[in-house]
Amino acid sequence: MRDDVYQFIKKHDIISRVVSGGLCFIMFILVLVAFASPVITVSRESITPFNLIFSFAPEDIEIFSVPTLLVSYYAYKYFYMAAGIAMFILFALAVYFVVTNKKRASIYFNYFMAVMTLFLFINMLFGLNYINIYDLYGWFSLSTGTVGFFVAGLLILIAKFITSVIFDRTIMREDHKDAGMSIAMAFILISLIFSTLVTPLYIFPGTIYRMRGVDILFGGSGDDALYFLRMSGVFRGFIAIFLIISFVSFLTTVVLFFVSRKIFVRYTKVNTFIGITALCMYALMGFNYMIVYFEYLVLGPESIYNYIFSGSMLSYSYLPLMIYLLLMIGIAFAKISGSRIKIEYKVVAQGGGGESRNAVAVNRLTALDDDAGFDPIPAFSELDSNIEKYNSEYNLRTKRLFQGVTLPKLVKHIIDYAKNSKERLSYGHTEIKTFVAGIAASRLTILQGMSGTGKTSLPKIFMEAIDGTSALVAVESSWRDKNELLGYYNEFSRKFTPKAFTQFLYKASLNPKIPYFIVLDELNLSRIEYYFSDFLSLMEARENERFIKLFDVQLYPDYEKKYLALRDGHTIDIPINMWFVGTSNRDESTFEISDKVYDRAQTMNFDKRAPKIVSERIDIAPKFVPYETLQGLFDEALKFEFDAERYDVIGKAEKLLRPYKISFGNRVLKQMEDFVKVYTACSGKDTERHKYIHEAVDCIVFSKIVRKLELKQIMDVDILIDQFDKLELPKCVEFLRSLSEDE
Numbered sequence: 001m002r003d004d005v006y007q008f009i010k011k012h013d014i015i016s017r018v019v020s021g022g023l024c025f026i027m028f029i030l031v032l033v034a035f036a037s038p039v040i041t042v043s044r045e046s047i048t049p050f051n052l053i054f055s056f057a058p059e060d061i062e063i064f065s066v067p068t069l070l071v072s073y074y075a076y077k078y079f080y081m082a083a084g085i086a087m088f089i090l091f092a093l094a095v096y097f098v099v100t101n102k103k104r105a106s107i108y109f110n111y112f113m114a115v116m117t118l119f120l121f122i123n124m125l126f127g128l129n130y131i132n133i134y135d136l137y138g139w140f141s142l143s144t145g146t147v148g149f150f151v152a153g154l155l156i157l158i159a160k161f162i163t164s165v166i167f168d169r170t171i172m173r174e175d176h177k178d179a180g181m182s183i184a185m186a187f188i189l190i191s192l193i194f195s196t197l198v199t200p201l202y203i204f205p206g207t208i209y210r211m212r213g214v215d216i217l218f219g220g221s222g223d224d225a226l227y228f229l230r231m232s233g234v235f236r237g238f239i240a241i242f243l244i245i246s247f248v249s250f251l252t253t254v255v256l257f258f259v260s261r262k263i264f265v266r267y268t269k270v271n272t273f274i275g276i277t278a279l280c281m282y283a284l285m286g287f288n289y290m291i292v293y294f295e296y297l298v299l300g301p302e303s304i305y306n307y308i309f310s311g312s313m314l315s316y317s318y319l320p321l322m323i324y325l326l327l328m329i330g331i332a333f334a335k336i337s338g339s340r341i342k343i344e345y346k347v348v349a350q351g352g353g354g355e356s357r358n359a360v361a362v363n364r365l366t367a368l369d370d371d372a373g374f375d376p377i378p379a380f381s382e383l384d385s386n387i388e389k390y391n392s393e394y395n396l397r398t399k400r401l402f403q404g405v406t407l408p409k410l411v412k413h414i415i416d417y418a419k420n421s422k423e424r425l426s427y428g429h430t431e432i433k434t435f436v437a438g439i440a441a442s443r444l445t446i447l448q449g450m451s452g453t454g455k456t457s458l459p460k461i462f463m464e465a466i467d468g469t470s471a472l473v474a475v476e477s478s479w480r481d482k483n484e485l486l487g488y489y490n491e492f493s494r495k496f497t498p499k500a501f502t503q504f505l506y507k508a509s510l511n512p513k514i515p516y517f518i519v520l521d522e523l524n525l526s527r528i529e530y531y532f533s534d535f536l537s538l539m540e541a542r543e544n545e546r547f548i549k550l551f552d553v554q555l556y557p558d559y560e561k562k563y564l565a566l567r568d569g570h571t572i573d574i575p576i577n578m579w580f581v582g583t584s585n586r587d588e589s590t591f592e593i594s595d596k597v598y599d600r601a602q603t604m605n606f607d608k609r610a611p612k613i614v615s616e617r618i619d620i621a622p623k624f625v626p627y628e629t630l631q632g633l634f635d636e637a638l639k640f641e642f643d644a645e646r647y648d649v650i651g652k653a654e655k656l657l658r659p660y661k662i663s664f665g666n667r668v669l670k671q672m673e674d675f676v677k678v679y680t681a682c683s684g685k686d687t688e689r690h691k692y693i694h695e696a697v698d699c700i701v702f703s704k705i706v707r708k709l710e711l712k713q714i715m716d717v718d719i720l721i722d723q724f725d726k727l728e729l730p731k732c733v734e735f736l737r738s739l740s741e742d743e
Contacts, residue, residue, distance in 0.1 A: 023160045024094060024109040027116050027153060031087055034123055034149045035080070040130035041143045047130070049080040049123075072291045076126055083119050090115060113157050114273050120146075120153040121277055122284065128234055129288045161270060181331070182268045183257045188327065189275040190250040192320040193243070196282040201317045202289035211289065213239055213282065235285055242278040249274050279321040286317025377496045380563045383507055387564065390511050397467050397514070402623035407633050408684030410466070411436060413623060417465035418457075419613055420620045425457055426610035434699055435462065437679035438602030439579050440634040441671045443539060446523070446593065448584035449606030459517045459581040467624035468515035471504045477589070479526040482534055482548075489551040496551055508575040509565035515627045516578045523582035524590045528597050538574055539600045540667075546574035577627040595708065599668055602675065603703040637681035642693065644672045649694065649727050653701050656723055662708045675700045694728065702731040714739065 038046035055077065090112050127146030202211040217239050253271045256264035375381050402413070411432045418425040435458060438445045447455040456472070463470040479485070487498035498506070501518060508516040520532075529536070538546045549571045566572055582601075584593060644650050650672070654663060664672075679696035680689060706724070714720065717740045724732045 019163045020109045020160060023156055023163070024113055027113050027156050028087070028091055028094075030149060030153055030156070031116050031119060034120060034146070035084065037145055037149070039076075039123065039127045039144060039146055041145075049076075049084075052077040053080050053084060072129070075287070075291070079122070079126075087116070087119070110160065110269065113160050114269075117150075117153045117157045118273075118277060118280065120150040122280060124150040125281065125284045125288070129284075129291065182264075183253065185327075185331075186250055186253045186268065186271055189272065189324065190246060192324055193246045193275060193278050196279070196317070196320050197239075199282070199316050199319060201282070201286040202315050213285075216285075217243075235288075238281055238285075242274075242281060246274055246278050276321075276324070279324060283318040283321045286315030290315055374494075376494055377498065377563065379498050379503055380506055380566065383503065383510060384564050387510060390507075394511065394513060397624040397626075400467055400622060400624045402466070402625045402629075405623070405625055405629060405633070406684070407436065407637060407678070407682045410625065410633070411682050413620075414462055414465045417620050417622070418461045419615070420617050421461060421464070423457060423461070424613045424617065425454055425461055426613050427454065427458065430695075430699075431458075431604070433679050433682040434604055436682055437675045437696065437699075438604065440637070440678040441674035442600065442602045443578070444536075444580045444582070444601040446582045446584055446597070446601045446603045447606060448586065448593075448603060451585060453606035453608070454610060455583040455606050456519060456521055459519050463515065463517050465622055466515060466630070467622040468517070469508075469511075470517035470519060471500065472519045472521055473499075473501050473504075474521045475523050475525045475531075477525045479531045482531055485531045486548070486550055498550070502550065502572065505572055505575065505578065506565050508578045509573055512575060512577055513626050513628065514577060515625070515630055516575065518578065518580050520580065520582040522585060522590070524584050524593055527591050528582075528593060532597075535574070535580070536597065536600050543576045547571050548574065576631075592711070598704075598707070599664075602671065603707070605703070633681075634678060637678045638674060640677045640681065642673055642676050642680075644669050644676070647697065649697055649729070650701060652727055653705060653724070653729070653732070656720065657705060657709070660709060660712050660714070662705060662712075664705060668704050672697075672700045672704060698729045698731045701729060702735055706732045706735055709736070709739065 035049045038048050039052075040047050052073070094109065094112055124144075124146040127144035131144060197213040197217070200210040200212055201216070216235050249271045253264065253268055256267055402410075411429060414432050415427055415429065418427050435445070445459075447458060449455060460470050460472075462468075473485075476484070485499060486502045487496060489496045504516070504518055508514075523532075534548055538548065547567060550566075551570055563569065584590070657663070676693060676696040679699065680692045683689075683692035683695075685692070706729075709720075717736055721733055721736045721740065724736060
């Protein structure tokens, strides 16, 4: 039954988007037809917006013996030009949202259609104003079809609103939080609307007479100074209608604020549209009277501009609209700046896998009824909406497939690609083979050494070379738990805000065929166990059992149907195509890395500056290596027989270090075997296999065993140097000599 309810709502969401898109498209067609239809027809001659836009001079639209129009010509011409550009942008945005953000597209359609309806309203006022002008000559047959376009657009907008109320259940939590601001703006809007009654619509030049909204509303046709204009009677009706509609809408808004906050959030947009339309009407009314006076009643066309720029303003009808728009701009800037300040609340979880004491259990039917469509993790929804884009990107990658790839060819390609990159990075065969063998042996690699030696660049250029993906996450010294890495759940907004690390995990889950690196830059600025301990434990689990709970709050039981890469709505898998690479510096600002971390990671040391590349740069394209292919190369290399326990050099090295209480367990032994096998396979020459096995053993014994001497007191370091020299382990000998020099 509950699943049926969910499917019912999901079906309605689809219907809402289809109907909204259809109505928005119809509105676009209507606006396009309005551009090609007459704004005014005088006898058999007509003027269309296209005539105005593509005309070069006022004489191009002169009708019969009517004097050339100047003010109205230029004002209307540039308005329709701007409106045409705006309509094109709206259409492009509508297509963009349909393609990239289908779930939110119907919400944006509301705004687009409101703007288009407002255009049709202004277009209607322009048509009526032309009638007002040409009617002065009396002997013309006048008509305009702009009223019909506006009525049709208004009906479409009403249909869209009804559709939203019936089907579209999406209400943003930010709208609920802004309810107080919305009701305040409703009071301001109704105050500005009533202020138009006393705002001068027209000031007669050279007199103290002011034509106000109240004068038009209550003035008799015989006493009205502009009674001879047909538009005055039309305006009287407009003012009365909009005052009544605006006041009723305002009262409805206030009642809904106290009765139903959800409906209030929706209706406040309707109230705002009505108010802005009313303010636009008052602004254009004053503009109408100015046009009539300038062009026909007092001045000749040639002196209009001189009078405008030498005299005072003849209308203040635009002031209420300008005040409201400036207020809205100020609020928008305040929201933009205020959104940078986030107060988030951590969820305190109980041990033993139980629910948090702050957990909020939401009844399923209540959630479906009150919050259907509410998105508690918008960042994941955004990633889900890009799934088609990711598939397209993968298809493009397959066109750059690394044909016939082997581990030796892969190593050579990475070296050549790095050498010819813009950064001109210099890595030798040993470094790249060590890195490749390290990611084959463990999902965590630590690159440590002095700054400027290419630690951070190596994983980045590796992924560029194989057309994979990498992301850099800068570790901060203030990190104390995993939430700093994963994100926070906010109980007030009931939303989870994932950090960049978590979003990248999620994205990797959606792209299982592409290799991914997350680079934890300066991972020992904070103690690694503080924020990464859960991931260290997951290194021991099987690949299909590596997952982590993001928060201990049960929001809805249907999350697994809404988020493609989450388990049970709150648990994320550690994708099998994901590796973690950490960079580490050693100075007074960092923490020592513990053996617990080292035992689970492969380490590389960068203690020398790489040689400068002086050869001429050539362009080398990336070659795509899918995750399955890369893992397949590793699996094939791991079939090689190598037993670390029986390898004489490893046994002797372990024996030499026993007096210092340094040894290793099965985990490290397994990593050593895997490392040696893949390192040897990267070398490629079967005839020199023994040489490369010994080279790999030198690398892994140094990084896994001998390195631990750094924190020990060594009294006979020279003896150790001599003994390791006999084992022909040059990296170990070099490290021991550095310890001797430090002493």
